[in-house]
Amino acid sequence: MERRFAGSVRPPCPCKLGCAAVRALWNTQAGRGVLVTLGVLVLVTAIGLAVLWPRGEALDVQEIVAGETVGGTVTAVIEGGCEEFSAPGCELLAVELSSGADAGRTTTITLPGDEDKPDVEVGDEIRVLGLDGASGLGFESDGMPPGSESVETTYVFIDFERGFPLLVLALLFVVLVVGFGRGRGALALCGLAASLALVLLFVVPAILQGGPPLGVALVGASAVMLITISLTHGLGAQSAAAMLGTTCALLLTALLAGLFIELAAITGLVTEEARLLRGSSGGTLSLSGLVLAGVVIGALGVLDDVTVSQASTVMALRRADPALGARQLYRAALTVGRDHVGATVNTLVLAYVGAALPVLLIFSTQDVGLGTMLQREAVAKEIVATLVGSIGLIAAMPLTTGLAAALAVRLPAGVLGHGHAHTHTHTHTH
Structure with a gap:
């Protein structure tokens, strides 16, 4: 048949x-x-x-803040010890820099004590900004996190590092699209x-x-x-x-x-x-x-x-x-x-x-x-x-x-x- x-x-x-x-x-x-x-x-x-x-x-669009953004890992968090130059509730972070001119060195970053302060824990991957024209930590404190060094650039917290979860999500999206379509x-x-x-x-x-x-x-x-x-x-x-x-x-x-x-x-x-x-x-x-x-x-x-x-x-x-x-x-x-x-x-x-x-x-x-x-x-x-x-x-x-x-x-x-x-x-x- x-x-x-x-x-x-x-x-x-x-x-x-x-x-x-x-x-x-x-x-x-x-x-x-x-x-x-x-x-x-x-x-x-x-x-x-x-x-x-x-x-x-391009148009002359001025930088809001001049400096280089680099990655780092939080190695220690100390509450307080920074009230003399920040609001109560501030925290000191020891951050081991993973890129930039100071890669491999550990610096101290201050998180201001306000309601918008991020919840940062030891082991978090973060992004920090090295301020141009600002040198040193700008302060000395007995409460500085262990391992902190005096570097020539002052760094401030910018945001969390989100590359890995975004990459995982993108790969999942690609797999599903190709698998289905x-x-x-x-x-x-x-x-x-x-x-x-x-x-x-x-x-x-x-x-x-x-x-x-x-x-x-x-x-x-x-x-x-x-x-x-x-x-x-x-x-x-x-x-x-x-x-x-x-x-x-x-x-x-x-x-x-x-x-x-x-x-x-x-x-x-x-x-x-x-x-x-x-x-x-x-x-x-x-x-x-x-x-x-x-x-x-x-x-x-x-x-x-x-x-x-x-x-x-x-x-x-x-x-x-x-x-x-x-x-x-x-x-x-x-x-x-x-x-x-x-x-x-x-x-x-x-x-x-x-x-x-x-x-x-x-x-x-x-x-x-x-x-x-x-x-x-x-x-x-x-x-x-x-x-x-x-x-x-x-x-x-x-x-x-x-x-x-x-x-x-x-x-x-x-x-x-x-x-x-x-x-x-x-x-x-x-």
């Missing part, structure tokens, strides 16, 4: 599948229009990267690495060099989208529809964000970090522009999720029933999309609420009304980001679904999507 199994052989090379999908798109009028539009988008993005790419000197998961990690590289090597330095925050964010987001979608999901009708849908929704998000940040008078001066950045740059950085750039980049992740999912849904429906027309595909996929958008909007809102939770707690303890609290910039900024991102998300869903449906009915089922549509059948005799 003969039985036919789909997927019984290894699928063809993804590169060949991508080329076949592009050729199939080019053979239709709608497909050619999409490919030409994507070509223009790639060209504009490349020109934007070339023009805005950081080169030369296999090849697709590995490609997703490559896309994630490319996204982070673009943000760190292009977006941040370009803004620091005085580039327009909105322009930098749009170019950076477009480059991230093009790389991650094509790398993770390949080339073809699904990716083409997702890219165009994401681009249109991203432009709408940027337009609405710019408009309502201006109308709501969002200055960006609500956090200590923003004020320090503004002051250290001499007022040359546009903090409202940074808020706008943050909204655009933050919206990209959820937009990618919705557009890729909707395009994939359309292609799956078309493969399952090639007789479906564009309108039928659109309606069927839209039903799935409504559920997806509802869940994603809720996720987006909760993410911004979580980010603003400390501010909400502070305002809730004050005698202010709900209306007053919502109009405070710290809260209003999150409201604008949430609503603008949600509007872009909602707009992306029908737009991408329509594009995908229009392409799907004009292409043979064999070139829709990748992997599933290209799996061959083999005949096995039993």
Whole structure:
């Protein structure tokens, strides 16, 4: 008896599948229009990267505290003995430095006696700052921790060393992504690495060099989208529809964000970090522009999720029933999309609420009304980001679904999507 199994052989090379999908798109009028539009988008993005790419000197952003940050291990903790130069409740730490000019030597660090004093114990790995221009311990005390030496630089506590737990968590994440997603998961990690590289090597330095925050964010987001979608999901009708849908929704998000940040008078001066950045740059950085750039980049992740999912849904429906027309595909996929958008909007809102939770707690303890609290910039900024991102998300869903449906009915089922549509059948005799 003969039985036919789909997927019984290894699928063809993804590169060949991508080329076949592009050729199939080019053979239709709608497909050619999409490919030409994507070509223009790639060209504009490349020109934007070339023009805005950081080169030369960055803005003169002064260091808040000059010095070198090094690692160390706490070898002893003594309570008290430092009240003459610090508040009551202070502690003296003996720290063996593990890097820097004084590596291998042990110095004494004072933890001020205030309510924000960290709970440091013997054996903790910490980060300390060597203050430029400050020499010696600055004091002598009979209560100094054992093993302390007099070094030529004064060190102060900065933070705990978190490299190892973060590395373990990152490795766990990588193992789970690759273990569950296999090849697709590995490609997703490559896309994630490319996204982070673009943000760190292009977006941040370009803004620091005085580039327009909105322009930098749009170019950076477009480059991230093009790389991650094509790398993770390949080339073809699904990716083409997702890219165009994401681009249109991203432009709408940027337009609405710019408009309502201006109308709501969002200055960006609500956090200590923003004020320090503004002051250290001499007022040359546009903090409202940074808020706008943050909204655009933050919206990209959820937009990618919705557009890729909707395009994939359309292609799956078309493969399952090639007789479906564009309108039928659109309606069927839209039903799935409504559920997806509802869940994603809720996720987006909760993410911004979580980010603003400390501010909400502070305002809730004050005698202010709900209306007053919502109009405070710290809260209003999150409201604008949430609503603008949600509007872009909602707009992306029908737009991408329509594009995908229009392409799907004009292409043979064999070139829709990748992997599933290209799996061959083999005949096995039993």
